[in-house]
Amino acid sequence: MFDDVFALKLLTILVLIFVTLIGVGLLTVAAMYVVDVTQRKHTIRRNYPVIGRFRYWFEHLGEFFRQYFFAMDREEMPFNRAERAWVYRAAKNLDLNLAFGSTRDLNPSGTVLFLNSAFPTLEQDAAIPSAVTVGPYCRHPYTTSAFFHISGMSYGALSAPAVRALSRGAAKAGCWLNTGEGGLSPFHEEGGGDLVFQLGTAKYGARDLDGKLSDEKLIQLSAKESVKMFEIKLSQGAKPGKGGILPAEKVSAEIAAIRGIPEGHPSISPNGHPDIRSVDDLLDMIDHIRQVTGKPVGFKTVLGDKQWLRDMVAAIRIRGVDRAPDFITLDSADGGTGAAPQPLMDYVGLPLKESLPWLCNLLSEAGLKERVRVIASGKLINPSMVAWAIACGADFVTSARGFMFSLGCIQAMQCHKNTCPTGVTTHDPKLQRGLDPTDKAERVAHYQRNLTYSVGLIAHACGVPEPRLLRRHHVHMVLQSGLSQPLNELYPEPITLIENGEDSPALDSKPKEVTHE
Numbered sequence: 001m002f003d004d005v006f007a008l009k010l011l012t013i014l015v016l017i018f019v020t021l022i023g024v025g026l027l028t029v030a031a032m033y034v035v036d037v038t039q040r041k042h043t044i045r046r047n048y049p050v051i052g053r054f055r056y057w058f059e060h061l062g063e064f065f066r067q068y069f070f071a072m073d074r075e076e077m078p079f080n081r082a083e084r085a086w087v088y089r090a091a092k093n094l095d096l097n098l099a100f101g102s103t104r105d106l107n108p109s110g111t112v113l114f115l116n117s118a119f120p121t122l123e124q125d126a127a128i129p130s131a132v133t134v135g136p137y138c139r140h141p142y143t144t145s146a147f148f149h150i151s152g153m154s155y156g157a158l159s160a161p162a163v164r165a166l167s168r169g170a171a172k173a174g175c176w177l178n179t180g181e182g183g184l185s186p187f188h189e190e191g192g193g194d195l196v197f198q199l200g201t202a203k204y205g206a207r208d209l210d211g212k213l214s215d216e217k218l219i220q221l222s223a224k225e226s227v228k229m230f231e232i233k234l235s236q237g238a239k240p241g242k243g244g245i246l247p248a249e250k251v252s253a254e255i256a257a258i259r260g261i262p263e264g265h266p267s268i269s270p271n272g273h274p275d276i277r278s279v280d281d282l283l284d285m286i287d288h289i290r291q292v293t294g295k296p297v298g299f300k301t302v303l304g305d306k307q308w309l310r311d312m313v314a315a316i317r318i319r320g321v322d323r324a325p326d327f328i329t330l331d332s333a334d335g336g337t338g339a340a341p342q343p344l345m346d347y348v349g350l351p352l353k354e355s356l357p358w359l360c361n362l363l364s365e366a367g368l369k370e371r372v373r374v375i376a377s378g379k380l381i382n383p384s385m386v387a388w389a390i391a392c393g394a395d396f397v398t399s400a401r402g403f404m405f406s407l408g409c410i411q412a413m414q415c416h417k418n419t420c421p422t423g424v425t426t427h428d429p430k431l432q433r434g435l436d437p438t439d440k441a442e443r444v445a446h447y448q449r450n451l452t453y454s455v456g457l458i459a460h461a462c463g464v465p466e467p468r469l470l471r472r473h474h475v476h477m478v479l480q481s482g483l484s485q486p487l488n489e490l491y492p493e494p495i496t497l498i499e500n501g502e503d504s505p506a507l508d509s510k511p512k513e514v515t516h517e
Contacts, residue, residue: 120460132144160427
């Protein structure tokens, strides 16, 4: 009897809860209906009250459903599933071999093919990448054998755990980490590896109270053993002609202190350096920072107009080779960032496949190729494209999004919203909790090492013992006809002044002895 009464009461309670929920649901739908038919901003909702609201939800979810259910392995942008999957496997140090043939279509125009040699280099003959020196005229030149490095990503755009993982991973792999334009944070230094300090248009981390470049700050930065080079950022691929953008919700007290800006306000850099308005200004700035710090100084740009670089080469001929930039980081129009206006991201700047061979040819023609090192950046996350860049003439390759994938990025396209589900680009502690810097540092190092090894596989197949010996004649590119053509015919390598038996007015045979007061 007691059990029957209890069961009846429980059933009554459940029915009441059910009826209440239905009532609340009906009232909510009724309220939404009234709001939709009376509002005048959204036509779909006014014409199709309540139901029209699902359109926005489906639109938001569409990119996620396409990624997992509808897009083919080679279809997605900016990086397809096959590209991301290779990085994930490399970062986890899993087997990188596949079975039953490639899913890559070899017919589209622009497809890169490497020419295998009949007599490939044997593994026992393979050499480690040769060392390259940057800044031979500096008091403190920088030498490294690594050719694949971490591109500029600021603390602020990235979370603290993400930067800590990159710092530790870079030290383990023996590559450098670029600080990005947001200044040098303790998290960049945590791993103890090599750093490149990026100087953006707002001079974050190296500015005085008026926002101008501070020699005192530069001296403090150069005193750090980990800071190996300085990079002046003129522009970047996703937003050429636009400065860095960090939303107000990401500007915490800590980030504000590192950058030297007010807390809680958007951090928007100028679209250009106010004190660099010409080629001469740029060379003066490079030389000034080099004199103050004693370390290599170069600049980062995405190529658009080419005449200014021709003017720069002409100015170097007059000033002397010791006044040249120590390196140029060339970004691609399809480079990435956390936040950028879509018109700039989609339509401005030249892609690396066109700009990189051109820049390397310009420097070679002037006899400056060994003096001014070229760093290629922009959507180079897989071995094939890194090998292509080296064959075109790049001395180094840097990647940001590739290393973001190694941290666990799933291309959720939420970088600028502080809602990154993997904790890479958010300052929400709940979302950051899933990113373990210790584990992800190992993945960063695995990715760098496995990519380096895989580029070596391509080099050995082409018959050269190490990647830096790859040349354009090792590469074919597919044309619209479906047939391929050697890269050295599409982009002929110039005969330099020295190779032609002439003296180059821009290049001395060896660095002069540099004296400093």
